[in-house]
Amino acid sequence: MDVAVIGLGLIGGSLAQALAAAGHRVLGFDADPATRGTARTAAARAPQQARWQVAGRLRDVVGQAELIVLAVPLPALPGVLAELAGFDGMVTDVTSVKGPVRELVRQHLRVPAYVGGHPMAGKETSGFAAADPGLFAGCAWVLCLEPQETALPGWLAMARLVTSLGARAVPATAAEHDRAVAAASHVPHLLAAALTTAVADDPLAAALAAGSFRDGTRVAATRPELIAAMCGGNAAAVGPALDGVLKTLTDLRAALDGPDPTGALRPLLAPSSAARAAWPAAAGTAVELPWQVDALLDLGRAGGWVTGVDDGRRVVHAVRPETVGGRT
Structure with missing residues (x-):
């Protein structure tokens, strides 16, 4: 897949490297020239199978991408979205708040597939220098699924992508997130x-x-x-x-x-001692769910996650965590 990552801080830089290592064609961009220079050097030094590129202008990434990942802070999003006008591919983001991003995307873009995202994989350090392509292994990655709004094929495509990086795709609405x-x-x-x-x-x-x-x-x-x-x-x-x-x-x-x-x-x-002792929940039961919005949202509300997408059988592989008393 051709992926553009806009914003090369901790999350964006980690994602660009992880996607390149997984075989995707990645073009990154950051508004800061120093960050672009550091990222360009790192990309050139990466192993051949993990090479990626850094663009000099934001507009250069738009025409080449099937998927655009918005990895900039919330205050910077309106300006970035204004420059994406006319893009007709898939869009996701990695911002830590989803409702405001959803509204901004609706105001600025008319894309067929927008899936809000948030990988729960941050750390206290920031910037491209802190980026790590293994950052997402095992993390919960929320993928927003809005009834009567999110295109299910787009959501499933994002679930395939993030689970291929070792993350656990958690379905939720923006408000629930x-x-x-x-x-x-x-x-x-x-x-x-x-x-x-x-x-x-x-x-x-x-x-x-x-x-x-x-x-x-x-x-x-x-x-x-x-x-x-x-x-x-x-x-x-x-x-x-x-x-x-x-x-x-x-x-x-x-x-x-x-x-x-x-x-x-x-x-x-x-109560807090008992709750902390029970966290994180045990992995619980592996299940298969149909490609249905309600079934996926019920999974997320129960604290479960998607581990893979089966295109042939039109199901997702998922896990429901154990709850108090060993029930699932």
């Missing part, structure tokens, strides 16, 4: 920032910080503008998710003021 990542990804970035701030001016606390601090604050090292764009772009979902966390913290704070703080804290902490 944004609600879920608000709690599982976006709020943790805000909490990491708050935890880091708590020890920033305390040299003794910083010297004593160990595993719990490291694990709880890792993503605080993410570039502030990326966290702001991620959380601000998903504010409608992040706000309620953060309210829930604040309510829990308020309850814990109140327990500390009681006559028996240890006894008061224990029942408040028990």
